[in-house]
Amino acid sequence: MGQTTFEVIDGTLVSIDGGDGKVILPDGIAAIGERALSWQSDITSVIIPEGVKTIGKQAFAGCGYLRHITLPESLEAIGEAAFWYCRSLETVTIPGKVEAIADGAFTGCKSLQAVTVPDSVANFGKRVFCYCDELAEVSFGKSVPFVDVDAFNGCEALVDLFVSPDNPCLASADGVLFNRDMTTLVKCPVKKEGEYKVPSGVINIGERAFEGAARLTEIILPKGLVAIGRRAFESCLRLKEIKLPGSVRTIGAAAFMNCGNLTDIEVPEGVELIDFSTFENCRDIVYISLPDSVRTIEDRTFRYCDKLTTLRIPNGLERARAIFSEDGYGGVCKLLPSLTYGHIPHQSLASYGKEDQVTLARIYLEEPEKYDDEDKAEYMRYAVMYTKEVLESVIDRKDAPAMFGAISMGLVSSRRVTRLINKAIEAGLTEITAMLLEHKNRMKAEKGKR
Numbered sequence: 001m002g003q004t005t006f007e008v009i010d011g012t013l014v015s016i017d018g019g020d021g022k023v024i025l026p027d028g029i030a031a032i033g034e035r036a037l038s039w040q041s042d043i044t045s046v047i048i049p050e051g052v053k054t055i056g057k058q059a060f061a062g063c064g065y066l067r068h069i070t071l072p073e074s075l076e077a078i079g080e081a082a083f084w085y086c087r088s089l090e091t092v093t094i095p096g097k098v099e100a101i102a103d104g105a106f107t108g109c110k111s112l113q114a115v116t117v118p119d120s121v122a123n124f125g126k127r128v129f130c131y132c133d134e135l136a137e138v139s140f141g142k143s144v145p146f147v148d149v150d151a152f153n154g155c156e157a158l159v160d161l162f163v164s165p166d167n168p169c170l171a172s173a174d175g176v177l178f179n180r181d182m183t184t185l186v187k188c189p190v191k192k193e194g195e196y197k198v199p200s201g202v203i204n205i206g207e208r209a210f211e212g213a214a215r216l217t218e219i220i221l222p223k224g225l226v227a228i229g230r231r232a233f234e235s236c237l238r239l240k241e242i243k244l245p246g247s248v249r250t251i252g253a254a255a256f257m258n259c260g261n262l263t264d265i266e267v268p269e270g271v272e273l274i275d276f277s278t279f280e281n282c283r284d285i286v287y288i289s290l291p292d293s294v295r296t297i298e299d300r301t302f303r304y305c306d307k308l309t310t311l312r313i314p315n316g317l318e319r320a321r322a323i324f325s326e327d328g329y330g331g332v333c334k335l336l337p338s339l340t341y342g343h344i345p346h347q348s349l350a351s352y353g354k355e356d357q358v359t360l361a362r363i364y365l366e367e368p369e370k371y372d373d374e375d376k377a378e379y380m381r382y383a384v385m386y387t388k389e390v391l392e393s394v395i396d397r398k399d400a401p402a403m404f405g406a407i408s409m410g411l412v413s414s415r416r417v418t419r420l421i422n423k424a425i426e427a428g429l430t431e432i433t434a435m436l437l438e439h440k441n442r443m444k445a446e447k448g449k450r
Contacts, residue, residue: 003018004016004017004018004020004023005017005018006025006026008026008028008029009033011028011029011030011031012029012030012031012032012033012056013025013026013029013031013032013033013036014033014036015033015036015037016036016037016040020042020043021042021043021044021045022044022045022046022047023037023043023045023046023047024046024047024049025046025047025048025049025052026049027049027051028049028051029049029051029052030051030052030053030054031052031053031054031055031056032048032052032054032055032056032059033056033059034056034057034058034059034079035056035057035058035059035061036056036059037059037060037063038058038059038060038061038062038063039061039062039063040060040063040066041062041063041064041065042065043063043065043066044065044066044067044068044088045066045067045068045069046060046066046068046069046070047069047070048069048070048071048072048075049072050072050073050074051072051074052072052074052075053074053075053076053077054075054076054077054079055071055075055077055078055079055082056079056082057079057080057081057082057102058079058080058081058082058084059079059082059083060082060083060084060086061081061082061083061084061085061086062084062085062086063083063086064085064086064087064088065088066083066086066088066089067088067089067090067111068089068090068091069083069089069092071092071093071094071095072095073095073096073097074095074097075095075097075098076097076098076099076100077098077099077100077101077102078094078098078100078101078102078105079102079105080102080103080104080105080125081102081103081104081105081107082102082105082106083105083106083109084104084105084107084108085107085108085109085110086106086108086109087108087109087110087111088110088111089106089109089111089112090111090112090113091112091113091114092106092109092112092115093116094115094116094117094118094121095118096118096119096120097120098118098120098121099120099121099122099123100121100122100123100124100125101117101121101123101124101125101128102123102125103125103126103127103128104125104126104127104128104130105125105128106128106129106132107127107128107129107130107131107132108130108131108132109129109132109135110131110132110133110134111133111134112129112132112134112135113134113135113136113137113157114135114136114137114138115129115135115137115138115139116138116139116141117138117139117140117141117144118141119141119142119143119164119166120141120143121141121143121144122143122144122145124140124144124145124146124147125148126148126150126151127148127150127151127153128151129151129152129155130150130151130152130153130154130155131153131154131155132152132154132155133154133155133156133157134157135152135155135157135158136157136158136159136160136191137158137159137160137161137162138152138158138160138161138162139161139162139163139164140161140162140163140164140167140170141164141167142164142166142167142168143167144163144167144169144170145169145170146169146170147170147177147186147187149187149206149207149208151187152187152189152190155189155190156190156191156212157191158189158190158191159175159189159191159192160175160189161175161176161177161187161189162175163177167180168180170186173199175189175192176188176189176192176196178199178202182199182201182202183201183202183203183204184202184203184204184205184206185198185202185204185205185206185209186206186209187206187208187209188209188210188213188216189213190211190212190213190214190215191213191215192213192215192216193215193216194215194216194217194218195216195217195218195219195220196213196216196218196219196220197219197220198219198220198221198222198225199222200222200223200224201222201224202222202224202225203224203225203226203227204225204226204227204229205221205225205227205228205229205232205233206229206232207229207230207231207232207252208229208230208231208232208234209229209232209233210232210233210234210236211231211232211233211234211235211236212234212235212236213233213236213239214235214236214237214238215238216236216238216239217238217239217240217241217261218239218240218241218242219233219236219239219242220243221242221243221244221245221248222245223245223246223247224245224247225244225245225247225248226247226248226249226250227248227249227250227252228244228248228250228251228252228255229252229255230252230253230254230255230275231252231253231254231255231257232252232255233255233256233259234254234255234256234257234258234259235257235258235259236256236258236259236262237258237259237260237261238261239259239261239262240261240262240263241262241263242256242262242265243266244265244266244267244268245268246268246269246270247268247270248267248268248270248271249270249271249272250271250273251267251271251273251274251275251278252275253275253276253277253278253298254275254276254277254278254280255275255278256278256279256282257277257278257279257280257281257282258280258281258282259279259282259285260281260282260283260284261284262282262284262285263284263285263286263287264285264286264287264288265279265285265287265288265289266288266289267288267289267290267291267294268291269291269292269293270291270293271290271291271293271294272293272294272295272296273294273295273296273298274290274294274296274297274298274301275298275301276298276299276300276301277298277299277300277301277303278298278301279301279302279305280300280301280302280303280304280305281303281304281305282304282305283304283305283306283307284307285305285307285308286307286308286309286310287308287309287310287311288302288305288308288310288311288312289312290311290312290313290314291314292314292315292316293314293316294314294316294317295316295317295318295319296317296318296319296320297317297319297320297323298323299323300323301323302323303323323356354386354389357382357385357386358382358386358389358390358393359393360379360382361379361380361382361383361386361390362383362390362393362394362397362399362402363402364376364379364380364383364405365383365390365394365401365402365403365405365406365409365411366399366401366402366405367401367405368380368405368409380409383406383409383411384411387411387416388416390406390411391403391406391411391412391416391420392423394406394432395420395423395424395427395429395432398427398429398432400429400431400432400435403432403435403436404435407435407436407439412436412439414440414443414447417436417439417440417443418440420436421433421436421437421440424436
């Protein structure tokens with residue numbers, strides 16, 4: 001083992017040279033400076049002497065083979081990204097005098113399995129434990145006031161979060177993190193499995209609270225729930241069932257995005273806004289019911305809902321943007337044959353991408369009698385503008401009612417009818433083929449009379 005030399009300036013260790021294997025830092029230092037031991041690939045163990053009060057920003061960042069570290073009882077602050085991607089660090093005991101743990105302090109400590117944040121810590125930063133792949137359990141002392149939504153990003157093994165009963169700001173139940181009065185669910189660990197019942201009294205599901213909880217198959221929400229936060233259930237990949245109680249009034253953007261196994265959902269009366277990407281990429285969802293209270297549906301709400309066959313659009317809808325896609329990105333709901341009870345207000349159609357305009361024009365042709373005169377003019381304008389694409393969509397979707405509407409409204413000209421007949425025959429669409437042949441013969445007969 002080579003000799004290790006230390007550079008110390010005014011009581012702060014600023015660098016080392018020759019660190020190899022186990023390193024014992026010298027007595028007499030009060031601080032470990034910024035990046036003092038960063039990217040020391042040969043260090044496997046470090047003992048920090050008593051008297052050190054602060055560990056600086058990125059002090060041990062990138063020490064990929066550091067497995068063990070002994071922190072002194074005198075320590076008061078752990079700096080930003082202090083142990084950033086110390087991927088071999090297995091255990092760390094945070095001393096009882098530490099008052100502050102800065103942003104990203106243990107980000108990327110992939111071998112860390114459990115951490116206790118002591119009662120002394122009153123300043124707990126953002127993204128402290130991000131991408132700690134093996135981290136299964138974290139216990140918070142009585143002084144931590146807040147845990148941010150990114151604190152556990154990428155912690156795929158996380159099972160339990162515990163909070164001291166003396167904490168005035170936070171609480172825990174069954175390993176799930178809440179605010180003190182248990183009205184807001186802050187974070188459910190991603191490794192929770194099967195069914196989870198949210199406790200009664202919870203009125204708010206926090207932003208990203210269940211994000212990535214891919215092993216949950218059912219989440220039972222309590223009566224009295226009012227708000228579902230942004231991305232609250234995003235990427236709950238096995239979630240098959242969730243019933244929204246009638247008390248829900250707000251649903252945040254991307255709340256159910258990437259819930260690939262979810263098959264149906266009913267949004268309760270009283271919700272007025274369906275925000276961006278709420279159901280985007282819910283590829284197995286077949287039924288969505290929106291209440292008449294909904295006034296606005298934002299972009300990409302139903303993008304990549306490939307199996308969606310029934311969508312109830314509210315009669316009171318005032319504004320809807322590119323709800324099936326985003327112009328230039330595609331993603332139209334491939335199987336959607338009809339909208340029930342209501343329709344997209346005509347004044348919003350110009351804000352859609354072309355694919356959505358074609359889809360909505362086709363849907364209009366199914367039951368034009370449901371639309372008022374002003375709406376009819378606007379929908380028909382797009383049906384005429386994109387006649388070729390609309391008729392191709394009718395064939396692709398095997399949409400006989402829309403073909404009947406297209407014929408009735410003069411969209412199937414003599415120039416197009418033969419090609420459409422051939423396509424319908426190739427696709428095995430007997431009803432549509434018969435409809436088109438009858439229309440062709442009728443046009444021929446009328447031409448003969450002239």
